[in-house]
Amino acid sequence: MAHGGFSDNDDNEMLSEINMIPLIDVMLVLLIVFIITVPVMKHAVNIDLPRASNEKELVKPETVRLSVDADGAYFWNEQKLASDNELQGHLAAAAAQNPQPDLHIRGDRAVRYERVAQAMAAAQQAGMKKIGFVTEPAK
Numbered sequence: 465m466a467h468g469g470f471s472d473n474d475d476n477e478m479l480s481e482i483n484m485i486p487l488i489d490v491m492l493v494l495l496i497v498f499i500i501t502v503p504v505m506k507h508a509v510n511i512d513l514p515r516a517s518n519e520k521e522l523v524k525p526e527t528v529r530l531s532v533d534a535d536g537a538y539f540w541n542e543q544k545l546a547s548d549n550e551l552q553g554h555l556a557a558a559a560a561q562n563p564q565p566d567l568h569i570r571g572d573r574a575v576r577y578e579r580v581a582q583a584m585a586a587a588q589q590a591g592m593k594k595i596g597f598v599t600e601p602a603k
Contacts, residue, residue, distance in 0.1 A: 526565040528558055529598075530583060534574040538583065551583070555590035570598040 530551075531539040538545040540554050558565050567587055571580040587595055 527568055528554075528565045529568050529570060530587075531570040532572060532575050532579050532583060534572040536575055536579040548582070548586070552586055552590065555587050555592060559591035564593055566594040566596060567592050568596050568598045 529539075529541050531542070533539065538548070538551050540551070545551050545554070555567075558567070569580065569583055569587075584595065
């Protein structure tokens with residue numbers, strides 16, 4: 465029996481699936497358009513940047529060697545310091561230099577750690593920024 469001019473055969477049923485081919489075509493066209501137009505579109509502002517050289521700084525900060533011998537005495541660049549107050553004065557003078565020198569602390573193997581820690585604390589209080597320890601490689 466036919467209803468509304470349609471017959472009962474299965475050839476005229478409505479398709480419930482979405483036809484993906486036109487969607488894929490549209491997506492491919494959009495992809496090609498974006499691939500072509502993105503390099504053309506530049507969102508850059510023209511700026512005259514300052515020029516700088518990539519040469520290394522020729523002024524190297526000096527290195528100060530602070531040694532602590534086995535008895536706990538301090539040596540500033542191999543010159544023995546009379547007291548801890550003299551060490552404070554040397555550290556304050558070195559911290560005020562521009563550029564500030566590197567401080568290399570060399571502690572004797574037999575010295576008490578307390579003396580080296582006091583030297584580190586004094587250097588930090590004086591404002592020294594670059595503190596390093598010097599060791600000898602194991603044989």
